[in-house]
Amino acid sequence: MENYFKQCDTGNVEIVVIDLSKSFKEAIRRQLGDPLIIADRFHFMRQGYWAFDQVRRDVQHELYKRYRLRLKRNKEILWKSPLKLSQEGQERVEELLNHHQRLREAYELKNELDWWFKTSNAENAKEGLEAWFEKVEKSGNEAFKKVVKTFKRWKKEILHSFMYPYNNGYIEGVNNTTKVIKRMSYGIKSFQRLRKKILWRQMVRTNAA
Numbered sequence: 001m002e003n004y005f006k007q008c009d010t011g012n013v014e015i016v017v018i019d020l021s022k023s024f025k026e027a028i029r030r031q032l033g034d035p036l037i038i039a040d041r042f043h044f045m046r047q048g049y050w051a052f053d054q055v056r057r058d059v060q061h062e063l064y065k066r067y068r069l070r071l072k073r074n075k076e077i078l079w080k081s082p083l084k085l086s087q088e089g090q091e092r093v094e095e096l097l098n099h100h101q102r103l104r105e106a107y108e109l110k111n112e113l114d115w116w117f118k119t120s121n122a123e124n125a126k127e128g129l130e131a132w133f134e135k136v137e138k139s140g141n142e143a144f145k146k147v148v149k150t151f152k153r154w155k156k157e158i159l160h161s162f163m164y165p166y167n168n169g170y171i172e173g174v175n176n177t178t179k180v181i182k183r184m185s186y187g188i189k190s191f192q193r194l195r196k197k198i199l200w201r202q203m204v205r206t207n208a209a
Contacts, residue, residue: 014036016032017037056075074092125162177205181197
């Protein structure tokens with residue numbers, strides 16, 4: 001990354017949006033001076049979902065096969081926000097959580113984090129985040145405690161994401177498109193041909209937009 005930065009005109013860079021990579025942040029500061037750094041929303045929010053899924057997997061290991069498979073097959077519905085569930089979906093989630101207190105606790109922490117994210121702005125994001133930290137600490141949930149540690153290390157950059165309208169959504173979309181092209185091509189011998197396919201696909205996407 002630092003070698004790449006050295007080849008670019010970075011004199012006017014004021015804001016950088018990155019994932020939660022300590023190495024990237026250090027490289028940016030060394031090569032770009034002191035730009036304002038924003039933590040990409042997708043990358044910090046998925047930490048909470050990963051923590052919830054860790055708890056789900058831990059609970060699964062303690063269950064008999066029948067219930068283990070049932071919980072595994074319903075993981076997608078547990079990831080969804082309760083606001084997006086039908087009445088039937090809410091009843092199914094409640095049935096799954098009734099027998100697993102640790103899973104219920106993790107589910108509630110995940111949903112509270114999601115609610116904070118969707119309802120916060122530059123004025124109240126910090127207060128809401130610190131309140132969520134306190135709930136996690138009281139819960140004693142180790143998976144979510146790790147999320148809190150990560151969030152505290154990146155607190156300033158996370159709060160910046162509520163102050164400035166920038167994220168890496170478009171770039172993540174480009175990366176995903178590139179991966180799909182590679183998979184569908186089953187390998188391309190010529191790098192130049194792959195490059196042309198990627199650029200052509202992005203041109204079509206831009207014109208369609």
